[in-house]
Amino acid sequence: MDLSYYPGCTLKTIAKGLEDSAIASMNALGIRLVELERWNCCGTVYSLAEDDLAHHLAPVRNLIRVKEQGGDRVGTLCSFCYHTLKRANLLVRNDGEKRKTLNDFMEEEIDYNGEVEVVHLLEVLRDEVGWDAIAGKVKVPLHGLKVAPYYGCTLLRPQEVAIDQVERPTIMQKLMEAIGAEAVDFPYATECCGSFQTVGNPDFITQRAWEILSSAMRRGAEAIVLTCPLCHFNLSQRQPELAQKYSDFHGMPVFYFTQLLAISLGIGPEVCHFELSSGEPLSLLKSKKLVS
Amino acid sequence: MRVEISSRRLGSDFVKKVAEISGQDLLACNQCGKCSAGCPMCFAMDLLPNQIIRLAQLGLEEDIAASNTVWLCASCLTCTVRCPRGVDVGRVMEAIRLVTLRKNVDYVGASDIPKDRIGELPQIALVSSFRKHTA
Amino acid sequence: MEDFITRKALIIGGGVAGIQAALDIADAGYEVILVERTPSIGGHVLQYSEVFPTLDCPQCIMTPKMVEAGQHANIRLLTYSEVESVSGKIGNFTVRIRRKASYVDWDKCNGCGLCQLKCATTAPSEFERWLPFGRRKAIYIPFGQAVPNKPVIDRDACRYFTKGKCQLCQLVCPVKAIDFEQRDTFTEVNVGAIIVATGFELYAKESISEIAEDPDVLDGIQFERILCPSGPTDGEVVRPSDGKVPKEVAFLSCVGSRDPEHGVPYCSRVCCMYLAKQAMLYKHAVPDGQAYIFYMDTRSTGKGYEEFIQRAVEEDGVLYLRGRVSKVFRDGDKLKVWGADTLSGKRVELSCDLVVLGMAMVPDPAGKDLMRILGVDTDIYGFIAEAHPKLRPLESSVPGIYVAGTAQGPKDIPDSVAQGSGAASKALTLFSRKEPVLEKR
Numbered sequence: 001m002d003l004s005y006y007p008g009c010t011l012k013t014i015a016k017g018l019e020d021s022a023i024a025s026m027n028a029l030g031i032r033l034v035e036l037e038r039w040n041c042c043g044t045v046y047s048l049a050e051d052d053l054a055h056h057l058a059p060v061r062n063l064i065r066v067k068e069q070g071g072d073r074v075g076t077l078c079s080f081c082y083h084t085l086k087r088a089n090l091l092v093r094n095d096g097e098k099r100k101t102l103n104d105f106m107e108e109e110i111d112y113n114g115e116v117e118v119v120h121l122l123e124v125l126r127d128e129v130g131w132d133a134i135a136g137k138v139k140v141p142l143h144g145l146k147v148a149p150y151y152g153c154t155l156l157r158p159q160e161v162a163i164d165q166v167e168r169p170t171i172m173q174k175l176m177e178a179i180g181a182e183a184v185d186f187p188y189a190t191e192c193c194g195s196f197q198t199v200g201n202p203d204f205i206t207q208r209a210w211e212i213l214s215s216a217m218r219r220g221a222e223a224i225v226l227t228c229p230l231c232h233f234n235l236s237q238r239q240p241e242l243a244q245k246y247s248d249f250h251g252m253p254v255f256y257f258t259q260l261l262a263i264s265l266g267i268g269p270e271v272c273h274f275e276l277s278s279g280e281p282l283s284l285l286k287s288k289k290l291v292s
Numbered sequence: 293m294r295v296e297i298s299s300r301r302l303g304s305d306f307v308k309k310v311a312e313i314s315g316q317d318l319l320a321c322n323q324c325g326k327c328s329a330g331c332p333m334c335f336a337m338d339l340l341p342n343q344i345i346r347l348a349q350l351g352l353e354e355d356i357a358a359s360n361t362v363w364l365c366a367s368c369l370t371c372t373v374r375c376p377r378g379v380d381v382g383r384v385m386e387a388i389r390l391v392t393l394r395k396n397v398d399y400v401g402a403s404d405i406p407k408d409r410i411g412e413l414p415q416i417a418l419v420s421s422f423r424k425h426t427a
Numbered sequence: 428m429e430d431f432i433t434r435k436a437l438i439i440g441g442g443v444a445g446i447q448a449a450l451d452i453a454d455a456g457y458e459v460i461l462v463e464r465t466p467s468i469g470g471h472v473l474q475y476s477e478v479f480p481t482l483d484c485p486q487c488i489m490t491p492k493m494v495e496a497g498q499h500a501n502i503r504l505l506t507y508s509e510v511e512s513v514s515g516k517i518g519n520f521t522v523r524i525r526r527k528a529s530y531v532d533w534d535k536c537n538g539c540g541l542c543q544l545k546c547a548t549t550a551p552s553e554f555e556r557w558l559p560f561g562r563r564k565a566i567y568i569p570f571g572q573a574v575p576n577k578p579v580i581d582r583d584a585c586r587y588f589t590k591g592k593c594q595l596c597q598l599v600c601p602v603k604a605i606d607f608e609q610r611d612t613f614t615e616v617n618v619g620a621i622i623v624a625t626g627f628e629l630y631a632k633e634s635i636s637e638i639a640e641d642p643d644v645l646d647g648i649q650f651e652r653i654l655c656p657s658g659p660t661d662g663e664v665v666r667p668s669d670g671k672v673p674k675e676v677a678f679l680s681c682v683g684s685r686d687p688e689h690g691v692p693y694c695s696r697v698c699c700m701y702l703a704k705q706a707m708l709y710k711h712a713v714p715d716g717q718a719y720i721f722y723m724d725t726r727s728t729g730k731g732y733e734e735f736i737q738r739a740v741e742e743d744g745v746l747y748l749r750g751r752v753s754k755v756f757r758d759g760d761k762l763k764v765w766g767a768d769t770l771s772g773k774r775v776e777l778s779c780d781l782v783v784l785g786m787a788m789v790p791d792p793a794g795k796d797l798m799r800i801l802g803v804d805t806d807i808y809g810f811i812a813e814a815h816p817k818l819r820p821l822e823s824s825v826p827g828i829y830v831a832g833t834a835q836g837p838k839d840i841p842d843s844v845a846q847g848s849g850a851a852s853k854a855l856t857l858f859s860r861k862e863p864v865l866e867k868r
Contacts, residue, residue, distance in 0.1 A: 010416040044420040045367065048386035050315040055423070080416060157369035158380075167636035187639075187756035187763070192332040192368030199413060199421035200400045201364065204336050212339050218759065230416045237412070324681075324723050325767035330637070330753030336775045342750075342769055374753055376686035423639060 008081035015275035059088035079228035083154035139266030141180025148221035179264035253281035314387035327371035441623035442470020444832025447847030453501035467573035475655035517827025529579035543594035550584035561659030620854035625794035673780030685785035698785035
């Protein structure tokens with residue numbers, strides 16, 4: 001099965017590991033991710049102003065690309081992209097007046113009326129592949145790996161985009177269990193990492209990272225698994241600083257869910273591009289004898 | 293110092309603008325404080341989110357302008373999903389930011405970011421930061 | 428054709444409002460049939476530890492009324508029963524009542540309790556609000572002051588019904604009252620007036636998902652059972668997870684109430700008072716403990732209520748924090764509570780041993796089918812709709828069917844009792860006439 005796939009900017013750079021491991025694991029599960037042609041940056045965040053239509057052009061253009069290329073669905077990996085595309089899509093679907101203004105403005109594009117469905121790959125894994133099917137294809141069950149699923153904000157809030165229950169999501173836990181890892185539930189799983197404040201207020205991110213990581217640590221987690229490249233950046237970049245400040249903190253590797261999925265499906269760690277991740281994700285996997 | 297509250301202040305342009313840009317009925321907020329209780333960036337804010345909304349209800353634009361609260365908001369939308377009254381607090385924060393940003397007053401500037409950090413920051417961070425904090 | 432009136436009343440619901448209505452009508456000389464869904468009359472009031480603002484023991488003040496209702500010549504008690512169907516109209520209703528099989532012949536049973544003692548199977552107790560230390564037996568009398576003081580068998584828990592074994596109760600019963608072959612029985616009664624007093628339940632804790640499901644996060648009635656001197660812990664305040672005495676307890680107001688987005692938009696009226704009361708009783712039991720109440724407003728409008736709240740603050744050192752709680756989660760031995768105190772402008776974090784939730788009051792869901800059977804209108808929350816919300820609060824949309832107590836809306840005990848008497852007077856007015864009068868007043 002083919003799935004039209006929207007990467008977003010970060011997946012071509014620091015989150016290459018997310019992209020390559022996703023393509024490889026989805027392949028192994030029978031789904032070919034076909035990159036959208038002529039895609040543009042989604043704009044990262046969804047504009048929350050009622051009178052701002054200009055910032056919706058970028059995400060809507062991507063949806064037009066999907067429609068143009070004959071697709072009715074687009075899969076995403078980056079949580080930010082998922083959120084922005086999905087909300088822009090809902091805006092077009094629900095607000096007739098704004099839809100008309102957007103379409104009229106983009107006179108060189110075909111009209112778009114919300115025909116495309118925006119999905120996150122976790123939804124595809126849950127709803128189309130199924131946990132049992134995934135478990136059936138696992139070659140290297142991730143036994144002994146205690147990993148804490150961290151959702152951040154954009155996959156679950158607001159309610160209209162939520163891929164799972166807003167306060168008590170279990171979708172990543174189910175994936176981890178399907179691939180043989182032990183999912184550790186912790187109270188900061190849906191607490192914001194601080195997001196874009198990392199640019200103007202990096203110290204606050206350090207504090208947030210500590211609150212999140214130490215909470216996972218107290219629950220016995222050895223690693224974090226997540227989907228968002230910004231969360232990945234915020235939670236991993238500050239770790240050397242935290243290790244200096246807190247003597248009982250020795251680093252906690254941060255994985256993208258597709259990296260762990262790929263390893264469990266017997267795909268080599270090269271697609272995971274661990275060299276782009278700070279910390280020691282590969283060492284942890286080696287110590288658990290999950291990679292050689 | 294006593295703050296003058298009158299229908300003029302309550303119907304001020306500022307109040308109107310915030311309500312218009314956010315699309316929210318500011319009076320729906322009954323100041324329960326749940327937004328503030330769950331806000332992840334609250335530790336660094338000088339005023340709580342619910343206090344910002346209160347000041348907006350009262351039309352006290354200057355007090356809001358002097359506060360760092362809306363600039364520390366990470367748009368995580370925890371407040372939005374938990375508000376019992378259905379007020380989209382995230383949108384109210386954005387509206388207040390935009391009132392300033394649309395006067396061409398930025399919160400971050402590209403030149404303020406140290407050179408070594410620019411190289412390190414991924415585009416997802418830079419773009420979202422400039423989207424939220426610059427005009 | 429002459430309309431005639433059967434001068435008998437049916438009361439559905441044996442809680443404080445229903446019992447009051449029954450006694451008033453019976454004392455006036457008319458026959459009353461009091462139908463109650465559970466094995467005993469009494470209702471929620473029997474579960475409380477002490478009631479505000481007097482701090483009376485509810486078991487002490489209720490049991491005389493319960494016994495009177497049980498023994499009154501004019502009251503026929505049909506507990507463990509439910510209304511199956513209703514036909515007819517004001518002055519002349521025909522009601523079919525199902526008496527559920529209890530597998531015990533109550534005519535033979537003398538309430539000795541030996542069966543309960545010897546039964547080897549336990550199950551969570553509804554009366555003890557499913558607390559871990561209040562389990563009951565498969566054959567059980569719901570609580571010590573039950574009227575009638577007769578047991579029923581829970582066939583989903585009973586070893587004989589589920590596995591074909593045991594029958595110990597039958598072996599030990601001195602009057603051979605156990606009857607595993609018993610079936611549901613039906614009675615048909617003719618009454619002139621019906622009073623619905625089916626009471627309330629608490630909104631499910633799980634509905635507010637930012638508050639963790641945890642053994643030490645309790646609803647108000649669960650905490651009442653722990654505080655109650657005749658409760659499952661003999662009044663020792665200990666927490667369900669480990670039996671330790673909690674030293675820091677947070678009480679959360681408005682959980683599910685005043686919450687159009689995730690709960691019900693209305694105020695449940697009694698929580699401000701009972702949370703203050705529970706905080707005080709906790710402090711009386713654990714003098715070196717600290718109680719916190721997160722509140723939005725303090726609604727204390729009854730007689731002596733405002734003074735009561737002040738007592739909680741000044742005499743028992745209860746700390747009121749103004750703000751709704753955003754999240755409650757477990758952190759090791761403690762429960763973290765993330766709230767705010769909007770008065771001081773601070774976000775607060777508490778590390779508590781126990782958290783008590785002031786859950787919203789909703790109509791008892793067990794009564795949902797009944798409303799349809801009776802044909803009475805309800806509001807969108809399931810409370811019975813009054814004929815006129817201001818001027819006819821005790822009359823339902825069906826003439827001859829009246830309402831009393833929390834089935835009409837959240838209220839405290841004095842108001843429930845007053846409504847019980849009020850509904851009774853409606854029935855008595857009907858009985859004093861030659862024909863039913865239907866014009867609006």
